[in-house]
Amino acid sequence: MVNCLLTLAIKSKSIDVLTMNLSIVAAFAYGILSIIGGIIGYIQATSRVSLLSGSISGLLLIFAAYFQLQGQAWGSILAVLVTAVLVVFFAFRLAKTRKFMPAGLMTILGMVSLAVMVHQIVALR
Secondary structure (H helix, E strand, O other), X not given: OHHHHHHHHHHOOOXXXXXXXXXXXXXXXXXXXXXXXXXXXXXXXXXXXXXXXXXHHHHHHHHHHHHHHOOOHHHHHHHHHHHHHHHHHHHXXXXXXXXXXXXXHHHHHHHHHHHHHHHHHHHHO
């Protein structure tokens, strides 16, 4: 899917299409990372909360990426909202635990994803 999106972006000369595709890739990738993180949290600490919250937030991000791919503008808004909530959550977790893994990594990756998504929304206006 990512390869298809990047190929579409390269063939198109429009910067808006490239920006939109990067936003979709960012939402999809961060969603997959959230699901994987929830599974790892469940395996390591038998935390059902990690599994549930990682799965829900990850699926919301994947659905948002899908709806963006379908041309639905609200998909990008959903992706920004879910990513912003996760960035705030993981930033508080990082401040509390002072451990880079997983809170620091998810905060940094979330901020990068959020920057790409917000750039796409601003570029379309």
